[in-house]
Amino acid sequence: MKRKSFLKSIFGAGALLSVPYCSNPEELDEINHQINGLTDKCKGNMVAFKSVPIDKVKVGLIGIGNRGKTLIQMFDWLIENEKAEIVALCDLDQKNIDYALNHLKSKQSLIPKTYGNGKNDWENLAKLEEVDLLLIATPWEWHTPMAIFGMENEKHVASEVPIAYTLEDCVKIVQIAERTSKHCIMIENCCYNREELWIMNMIQEGVFGELTHAECAYNHDLRALLLHETYYKNQWRMKHHTERNGNFYTTHGIGPVSFYMDIGRGDTFKYLTSMSSKEQSLSAAVKKTNSNFPSVKCGDVNTSLIKTENGKSIMLQFDVHTGRPYSRINQLVGTKAVHEGYPSRLYIDGEELEFWGHRWLSEEDYLTYSKKYEHPMMSKLKKISESFKQGHGGMDFIMIYRLISCLNKGIPLDINVYDSVMWSAITPLSELSVSLDSQPIAFPDFTGGNWKEKRTSEIMREI
Secondary structure, three states: OHHHHHHHHHHOOOOOOOOOOOOOHHHHHHHHHHHHHOOOOOOOOOOOOOOOOOOOEEEEEEOOOHHHHHHHHOOHHHHHOOOEEEEEEEOOOHHHHHHHHHHHOOOOOOOOEEEOOOOOOHHHHHOOOOOOEEEEOOOHHHHHHHHHHHHHOOOEEEEOOOOOOOHHHHHHHHHHHHHHOOOEEEOOHHHHOHHHHHHHHHHHOOOOOOEEEEEEEEEOOOHHHHHOOOOOHHHHHHHHHHHOOOOOOOHHHHHHHHHHOOEOOOEOEEEEEEEEOOOOHHHHHHHHHOOOOOOOOOOOOEEEEEEEOOOOEEEEEEEOOOOOOOEOOOEEEEOOEEEEOOOOEEEEOOOOHHHOOOOOOOHHHHHHHHHHOOOHHHHHHHHHHHHHOOOHHHHHHHHHHHHHHHHHHOOOOOOOHHHHHHHHHHHHHHHHHHHOOOOOEEOOOOOOOHHHOOOOOHHHOOO
16 A cells, blocks of 8 residues: 555556556566556647737736745736736735735736635636636645646646646646647746856857756755745645655756757657665754654655756756755756856867866856857846846746746747646656666656757747
8 A cells, every 4th residue: 555655646646556666677667668658648739839919918826925925026017017917816824915915006006806715715716717827836736736727717827846746747737738728837937047048048059069968956955944834834845855755846957957958849858767865964954953743755865867869868966955055056068068057167178189178267258158148138138137136136037027928929938838747747757766776767758749849949039
């Protein structure tokens, strides 16, 4: 029964319950065969999907906690310029609703409808005819049911990360988006950070040559927040660490790297192998703070390796237990250049042997590249985003600006439903690989083979 519950947590209640633990190569083949079979009915028709233009996007926001409060602020300029309007709000805490209403009263004349009467009142918001876009900023377990319900009620959906954490839910989201022809995406702000956009532009301009490898991460000491009594309401996020072992927060690292490597746009993930270290740091913090939690299951550091169909490799790391400075690593290796983040450094390879070396560019030369290859959207939005530094240095505003602008114009979004589920599916695949002593696990194709079409990433457009 423990094994059955474990498989349900990874694949979903109705999928792959007959899969054995892997004890020989034939059983591993069967696991991977069944994983690949999950996506047989995915069509890929939401690739480059264009919706009907919406002059003023009417937004319904579910969840006004830590993240929701920041997202509301990101709409100030869009509301002022009549690109968007927040028409409905939902939260179980009236104080959060009052905060949002107080913030919006000086921004827009419309007073949003409010919903907070029980844990399912969000459904009434999602049914509102006037809502164009459902914006979800709730605890993780609500993302998939809210996204599905929103699409079924003819809404475009934008969810905080991750959009799902079982493979079955990833498939459901894709199939319903394809059937309803509604955008359903995960809003990943790190794709819009200045450094990542600069690297994207250098890739497009040929500075890196052919890409071969990348390393990325979410290494962020969250011990104090995980154990805080109110920061994550009812300490919902900590509960994942007592029940699961893998990479639970993939998207800050893998999102930008996927764009670097044209994942879903000429290449895709082929297979994954994952390993977790032993757990020490978070349980020590639990004892130190006298918190009332059972033993911690998640290892301190999870490291996953991904191979792409075109032969590139990716290292993805996850550590929110250890006392270390924040890092997304953001390393990119090409035949002509290498970048490494935290701090940001750039190496340009010479054409001749005498220029080969082991030194990063000088500060002066680095700044030359930084100015020359700054992403065009940064110069356009710089003055606007300077007022929104509370949104992770401006990238939250750029993310919301791009989302709303695409809906205004009826053009494909920067991040699509296939990106969203691919980045999220790494979590259950990592858990399975960890449980099988780091055996390689096949990566399902959610795009119906449409990843093979080479196209420029939408995030490179000026809009």
